[in-house]
Amino acid sequence: MDHLPQGIAVFDAGLRLTASNHRYNGLLHLPADLTRPGSALFDIALFMAERGDLGPGDAARLAIERINLLTSAPVTVTQRLGTAGQVLEFHSSRLPDGGLVISFSDVTARVRAEEQLEQMNQSLERRVEERTAALRQVNGELEAARAKADASNHDKTRFLAAASHDLLQPLNAARLYTSTLIERAKSTAFAELANSIEASLTAVEDIMSALLDISRIDSGALKPAPAPMQVQDLLRKTEVEFAPMARERSIALRIVPTKATILADKALLGRIVQNLVSNAIKYTPVGGKVLVGLRRRGNRWRLDVIDAGIGFNKDQHKLVFAEFSRLERGARMAQGLGLGLSIVQRLVSALGLTLELDSREGHGSRFSIYLPEVRNARPASKREDATPEPDFGTLSLRVLCVDNERAILEAMEGLLSHWGCDVRTALSLKQIDRERLLEGWYPDLVLMDYHLDQTSGLDAIEWLRHNLGGHLPAALVTADRSPAVRTLAEDRGIAVVTKPVKPAALRAAISGLANQSGRGTRRAE
Template identity: 80%
Template sequence: MPATQTSNDASLRQAMDHIPEGIAVFDPGLRLVASNQRYNTLLDLPEELIKIGTPLFDIALFLGDRGDFGPGDAARLAIERINELTASPTTVTHRLGNAGQTLEFHSSRLPNGGLVISFTDATARVRAESALAGVNSSLEERVAERTAALTRVNAELEMARAKADAANHDKTRFLAAASHDLLQPLNAARLYTSTLIERAQSTGLADLANSIEASLTAVEDIMSALLDISRIDSGALRPAPTPVSGRDLLKRLEVEFGPMARERNISLRIMATDASVLVDRMLVGRIVQNLVSNAIKYTHPGGRVLVGLRRRGSRMRLDVIDTGIGFNRDQHKLLFAEFSRLERGARMAQGLGLGLSIVQRLVAALGLTLELDSHEGHGSRFSVFLPATRTIRPAPDATAVAPEVNFGTLGLKILCVDNERAIIEAMEGLLRHWGCDVRSALSLKQIDRERLLEGWYPDLVLMDYHLDQTSGLDAIEWLRHNVGGHLPAALVTADRSPAVRALAEERGIAVVNKPVKPAALRAAISGLANQSRTPAKRVVS
């Protein structure tokens, strides 16, 4: 062999011995051609098995006999191992070494049919992978445990939320029922007191009657405020926006707050408008009522309160402006807190400090914007931004007429139906004091049984909503069918739900809320009396 070839072979063998992997090359007959020192060391082969020309079978047989391939016949295990290494063009296999280490074998068939095998000690890597797998398994277990725990917590929270929702629902139902039951005697008391006030004018009992009226009003305000807060917090309020005439939205304010403003010597001015807005009429009406009530309460005698709508871009700004006591910017948060009142305001008017808290909650529930500007000692401006809509004609309303009406000159015949005898008696006393001819009943059966309408046709009917055997709306329909299709009617009810008001409006029936305020009742009766009736009248037989 030439010296150059010998030198190259020596260099190649030396290079192979420095490779960290064990390498062995076999010819097409699977006889050893070359191997490096790492191959011999890792396999711990005897000297005669690392000689050039050693068959691969002899090496595999030695290893099988030594137990490297596990228990069983050594020859069979050797053949299976060779088949495993030569079955594919390339293979990757793992097995335990003689010292218990993990060996990773890579085998490749050469173009001439030979075989090259390389392997390395993969013990550290396999251990790391095993440890990582253990960590992953442990992590998965911990994740599964945490997920199960979170699932349990979420289920418990959902159950607690459901219980809280049920409790809120029950609370709302209870407050609604309780408010109705409490408002009934309060309504009778207000009616009796109104009659007493009118009869006690210019007598020594006038101040006492007015004090009773003020106390009853305070009780009504507190109950209404608490009921409103309960409905808002429980989600019982469901806004139902509809196009509403601005004039229709504001005109009730003069009826409701005109007497209060005149009594306090405050100028209440409602600006005329042709604008229309897209709002929930009842809920926005409640916002405006609270703002106007506050403005009048906290304005000194001789002051002014202005209410109006102004266009601001695509929205309408509803302003309630007063010349009252005002407040500074540092008091904004305190102003909207429940049961919180500014010191100067507490000296001017009684109350729990719930009005503006309800305003803020309603504004949030309706998705509106509230803006305020005030200077202490110089008045305030509260503004609510409302969505504008196409201008519509204001609907006729029984409360549109002036509240100061002399009923003694009208000679009205009024039918009153309520299932509370105390309310019937109080209503009769007030209406008869106004010069009305009144007939009353506790139910439709009583009207039919006592033939109350024979020879007597009412100009209008005042009907309670919650009757014993039917609703007031159905009772009015029954009366219209039997007495006259155009019989004007008002629903007098403690139920302030939007659904009842909507049903009443669909049937052309006015709504007067209990406890009845004399001014609102007078306005409603005057409006109903002006409604047209058909000449044909049928009486109950």
């Protein structure tokens, strides 16, 4: 037994020691008289209890409890001895003659390893809890910051809507008055003055529109809505819009036809092309050329706007996209704030597209937008025969104008009356009802401001349709250019005219509404 790594002690049926090995004596650290054969198990247990090996309490009681435990059945007990930190594992078994054998193993290293592992686990759990708490705090702060940012963006969006309305209202009235003045001043000494006023108002409108566009993009108010579209529709519109500007500067504007179908937000892509073509014409010398067209590049189309203008070196590429930044030579050629390309870059980023610039000073520039191709798509796009512009003087259209700004109503009435329309105006639905403006007079169409004092223009149009019966052709006149408003109007079959109102856009809208009412068709016949 002396060669065994465990301590061994054998007791007879009377629980007196009959045999033991050296390891037993070494592990229990007993006095010599308790290691001799004949020593009672109770005396050994009592000694250990008095030494503190069996825990706190009455030594005799602890000794009896331990003997009862060891003799009750085969059992394994782990016990820390005194304050030395040594841990022993006791394993007892009864012998056939009623005796008892007890083995002792030193498990101090194992227990310490388990304790260290437990401490590590507890420490890890504390760290996880601390990290979790910290993460919750950070997430809470992020959520609060996000909510604050959302509220800020919401407030900014509301401010932009209000600013668009309040800032553009007086400009809208001025544009309408000026349009009337231009038409009445034809072939008079005041014609040039009227045209100069119109040009100045256009410049102010362009600046305000650019600033509002930048604010909408930065605040997230502009939400792209990509859909399959035929690029030719956009190019045709671009040609119609910029051909007069190009002719005025003796610039050859060439738009290359295409059958390409792409995926893009039609309105926002149109804004990009507008800015690029406008810039190309502005900064191309008189007699120069501007080319707009598409080239296939893999599974994408590259939309190019190429000019033979002043160009600029590579080290100036970043500068031209900066807000309010204009190159010295370009500033001498054309007026502006230097916001067009900044808007282009923001819109390209919002649409997730790629913008490419190739330019050299004195050799012109190429601005390119890479667009995803759409195959097997047939977006509705029909080029109908142009309807002759109606002669409002012969149509005598009955037009109801509703706006909460008296100056705008007066200007609108003056312009439409000059076009030969029969016009009635009102500041609100209450005025229409109170003054019985529609008794015996059924309007062919209505031009309705969006921001009325007590209701929206959309609801006001629905009220008129309900009370007048039938489908009343209507246009919503608004400074709010958000896609949401346009969608709400289109869903109700209402046209949209943006402020400041341009006479050509207003005339086109009235032409379309006249055809809806049947007046344009009947008069044309």
